[in-house]
Amino acid sequence: MRVSRIRVLTVASILSISVNTQADIRELVPESVLKQIAEEISGVEAKRNLDTLTLYHRMRASAQFDEASAHVLRALQHYGMDEAGIIEFAADGETMYGTQKSRPVWQVEFAELWELTGKDNERVRQRRIGSWDAMPMSLAQDSLSGEVTATLVDVGAGTTDEDYAGRNIDGRLVLTSSQPGDIVDRAVGKFGAAGIISYAPNQKSAWWKQDDRLVRWGHMGSFPKTKSFAFMISLQEARNLQLRLGQGEDIHFHAKVIAEHRIGKHSYVHAAITGADPERVSEEIILTCHMDHPRPGANDNASGCVSILEVARSLKTLIDAEILPRPARTIRFLWPAEIEGSIMYLAEHPHAHLIKANIHMDMVGGGPDTKAVFRISGGPISVPTFIADVGHEIGHFINAQTEAFAGGAEVAFPLTSPEGGKEPLLALMEGIDMGSDHDVFREGTWQIPGLYLHDWPDRYIHTNFDTAANIDPTKLKRAAFIGAVSAYFLANMSENDVPAVLSLLKRNALKRSAELIEMRMQLEHADAEAVTNIHWQAERGKLNSISEFADVLKSDRSIAIAYLRNLADLVGSPSADSQSPGDDTVYERNADIRGPMRAFGYSYLTDKYTEERYDELKLPKHTGTNGTGGEYVYEALNLVNGNRTVTDIRNWLTAELGPVPIEYVSEYLQALESVNVIRVR
Ligand SMILES: [Zn+2]
Numbered sequence: 001m002r003v004s005r006i007r008v009l010t011v012a013s014i015l016s017i018s019v020n021t022q023a024d025i026r027e028l029v030p031e032s033v034l035k036q037i038a039e040e041i042s043g044v045e046a047k048r049n050l051d052t053l054t055l056y057h058r059m060r061a062s063a064q065f066d067e068a069s070a071h072v073l074r075a076l077q078h079y080g081m082d083e084a085g086i087i088e089f090a091a092d093g094e095t096m097y098g099t100q101k102s103r104p105v106w107q108v109e110f111a112e113l114w115e116l117t118g119k120d121n122e123r124v125r126q127r128r129i130g131s132w133d134a135m136p137m138s139l140a141q142d143s144l145s146g147e148v149t150a151t152l153v154d155v156g157a158g159t160t161d162e163d164y165a166g167r168n169i170d171g172r173l174v175l176t177s178s179q180p181g182d183i184v185d186r187a188v189g190k191f192g193a194a195g196i197i198s199y200a201p202n203q204k205s206a207w208w209k210q211d212d213r214l215v216r217w218g219h220m221g222s223f224p225k226t227k228s229f230a231f232m233i234s235l236q237e238a239r240n241l242q243l244r245l246g247q248g249e250d251i252h253f254h255a256k257v258i259a260e261h262r263i264g265k266h267s268y269v270h271a272a273i274t275g276a277d278p279e280r281v282s283e284e285i286i287l288t289c290h291m292d293h294p295r296p297g298a299n300d301n302a303s304g305c306v307s308i309l310e311v312a313r314s315l316k317t318l319i320d321a322e323i324l325p326r327p328a329r330t331i332r333f334l335w336p337a338e339i340e341g342s343i344m345y346l347a348e349h350p351h352a353h354l355i356k357a358n359i360h361m362d363m364v365g366g367g368p369d370t371k372a373v374f375r376i377s378g379g380p381i382s383v384p385t386f387i388a389d390v391g392h393e394i395g396h397f398i399n400a401q402t403e404a405f406a407g408g409a410e411v412a413f414p415l416t417s418p419e420g421g422k423e424p425l426l427a428l429m430e431g432i433d434m435g436s437d438h439d440v441f442r443e444g445t446w447q448i449p450g451l452y453l454h455d456w457p458d459r460y461i462h463t464n465f466d467t468a469a470n471i472d473p474t475k476l477k478r479a480a481f482i483g484a485v486s487a488y489f490l491a492n493m494s495e496n497d498v499p500a501v502l503s504l505l506k507r508n509a510l511k512r513s514a515e516l517i518e519m520r521m522q523l524e525h526a527d528a529e530a531v532t533n534i535h536w537q538a539e540r541g542k543l544n545s546i547s548e549f550a551d552v553l554k555s556d557r558s559i560a561i562a563y564l565r566n567l568a569d570l571v572g573s574p575s576a577d578s579q580s581p582g583d584d585t586v587y588e589r590n591a592d593i594r595g596p597m598r599a600f601g602y603s604y605l606t607d608k609y610t611e612e613r614y615d616e617l618k619l620p621k622h623t624g625t626n627g628t629g630g631e632y633v634y635e636a637l638n639l640v641n642g643n644r645t646v647t648d649i650r651n652w653l654t655a656e657l658g659p660v661p662i663e664y665v666s667e668y669l670q671a672l673e674s675v676n677v678i679r680v681r
Helices: 005-018 031-040 043-053 063-079 180-190 235-246 298-320 340-348 386-406 438-442 473-492 495-520 525-548 554-571 604-609 611-616 629-638 646-657 662-674
Strands: 083-091 105-117 124-131 146-154 173-176 195-198 230-232 252-262 264-273 284-288 330-335 355-362 374-377 428-430 450-455 587-589 678-680
Touching: 031 298, 031 473, 043 063, 043 298, 043 473, 063 083, 063 264, 063 298, 063 330, 083 340, 105 264, 124 230, 124 252, 146 195, 146 235, 173 180, 173 235, 180 195, 180 230, 195 252, 264 298, 264 340, 284 298, 284 438, 284 473, 298 330, 298 355, 298 450, 298 473, 330 340, 330 473, 340 438, 355 438, 355 473, 374 386, 374 473, 386 428, 386 450, 386 473, 386 495, 386 525, 438 450, 450 473, 495 525, 495 554, 525 554, 525 646, 587 662, 604 611, 604 662, 629 646, 629 662, 646 662, 662 678
Parallel strands: 146 173, 173 195, 195 230, 284 330, 284 355, 355 450, 374 428
Antiparallel strands: 083 264, 105 124, 105 252, 146 252, 264 330, 374 450, 587 678
8 A cells, every 4th residue: 555655744743743741731730739739628628618508408599598608708708818708689580681580589488288187177287298497398499478278189290281181170289290380380370279299300310210218309480470389299208199099088288388589689609819910810710619509409519619619728728828829810719599690790790701711510529329420521612622621631630540549559649538438530521511500601602611520410419318428528629629720720821831732732632533533434424524624623723712821822823733734634534425505694693692592590582582482493302413402502502603604503513412404503593583692694
């Protein structure tokens, strides 16, 4: 076989650039710095803070949310942070913060559910099934006042009229497997039920419905059409009730709820370590978590809250002791309510473009008992960034160190806690992975790159068994270490770091080109060609992202671009025999509508476009080889930039999530256009 001379040169140039470097995170952050951070971070201290947060039922804008915030604020003041305080937003059910309609306060005074025995006028309390004071999770969020003595009727899912057919519903309590908010308009609004008892199971995973002791977090609407209440019970309780109903028994309950929606405030803790460089102090790296969620909410998400708190304490301690120099940029910390708090924060932020990176932690404390698999997500393809590579490099480093340690080797970075596990971290490195506040930061409005650290699955998520006892201090230490190292590196990053970052990007580009070859083997020719083209655009996007942090020398940039071009030549590209029809429309974002289409407890798109019409759209229901409908619609809008055609956007979606018909993308973007979120350029 004849190999052309030019091809040999190309291979040689690729290899020569890739050698001569220490290929791990110590190339970017000196080992002495890593060591100091590792020794300072305490998983046990983080766990102790977690114990406190899990005492509170942390519903948005509630007294117990504020109690948890007060604990975090006291800790920050104790650590002597340069800045620590509370920022407030209206909780009035009206104010629009970007695409988030402010939800009102949900205030509960009392809620109990009792089963009764005895006849007619002599009924007495037999046993208590639900109690706000004992287990606040037993009352569905956003339940409102009501009191009734009534019998129970089982409506199954309760989501269609047939579930109610031939049954007397009026004035009774309905037992359902659905989330109460999904049936309240039908069960209570249409058929006149007095209230709801739900055994909706925990989130779907392999352990779904397996543990029948779990009581799941229930939801009613924050902007309800039908005002009512719902109690949440375990599957075990529901099965017992169903057995008795099946035997023809009349089961009597007394339910009483004193609760209301009212006007108040969303109050979020924030803190900062101020940057040292006058030219860069206004640029920020922001670490986030979400403070809200039902009690105990240990992994979701007291774990993320105490881990960023531990990052704050550790970096501040090291800086005050002059062990580490103060970073050039400011490192900020925020403890908001999930998604809605981040939208409020960014929508009201006067200089959001100065937020250079966001490191978000949501569920970072799980261990063998929760079945946790830890993930480091570098974000969606719509925001290509070198930060993903930095985060994954830290992850690979910890994986290698902790795996060797677990196997009995002596390593410099076992990253264990005295009260914690010794298992290897085994973190997965990912691209897009949606579900929390990072989606808001990465969204097309703000496009703030960063890392998302989280566990999935977790068999106790959103249930009364997400307890502090399951949380591993070693895991908290490792999450905090990743947060601290990446934040400190990014806060300091300058021209001096560019060569090491470029070298990392080159190594990874080589790796990713192999993944590209594998991926396009699954694709039609036309898609394989398009995906290849986008692959290199995304790689160049990663290179360009460095400029947000440091100037790249023209010569360095040319070398890096030439490297990618050589690699692209080597990998080649299939060429399609024919092109399928495209859509050349180019949209741009309406800058006045800021934020994601789905916020919390409120969806901008379904509000404006209507639920019925939204249900007819095909893109939200499309599942690709690598992604869900939720990811397709999120990225479809993010990719609108005033340059890409609808065909381009469809191809980017294909590269990231798997093939999708162009008509689905056109239809979805037309829906967005019809409600002025985007417009034809
Ligand atoms: Zn959650």
